[in-house]
Amino acid sequence: MTWVRRACCAASPAKREIVAPAEAVIFDGPILATAAAPIERDRRVAVHEASHAVVAVAVGGRVVSVTIDGQPRATHAGGLPRLDGVVITMAGPLGEGVLHHRSVYRPPDTEVAIWSDAARRCAVSGQCDDCRIAIFLAASTPDGGAFVATYRRAEDRTLALLDQPHIRSAIREVAAELLTHGTLTGDAVHQIAARHGVA
Secondary structure: EEEEEOOOOOOOOOOOEEEEEOOOOOOOEEEEEOOOOOOOHHHHHHHHHHHHHHHHOOOOEEEEEOOOOOEEEEOOOOOHHHHHHHHHHHHHHHHHHHHHHHHOOOOOHHHHHHHHHHHHHOOOOOOOHHHHHHHHHHHHOHHHHHHHHHHHHHHHHHHHOOHHHHHHHHHHHHHHHHHHEEEEHHHHHHHHHHHHHOO
């Protein structure tokens, strides 16, 4: 099987890179590199996906599974208020920043507004977190100003959750288990979260 590193979508070739089997059609960005075997499990990716999963539990969601093998993804059952979905989606990149890089990039309003415009023009088509946030917010806000305001509310709420020590410790444990096993069931994620007081 051939693996590729590709941009999420043509609108943001340098924004998010995805590693996936060449046959995966979920991402339509340009191919940046190829490899004969999957890239080794990566702590950054584990922290990213663990952040999605643990924050989903923290906002009352039900995690179905989380994996860093193949196409990394944390899947939750849905049925949450719309803003909670954005918070869960933001948790990946923000948790990665807080716990792996030890810094968080908060784009200026002008950059967030560009994403609003791109999503409204259907120029954003990928499945990375940034594209999914932009597409959702563009569909649920009347204009760029409301898009930016809603983005900031979700960003503030996500960072407040990630600032809680019990949530960070649960993310670290889920990430460690992902590095060992590659995939966890939702039940395993919920058990880890409960041990750390996340419910």
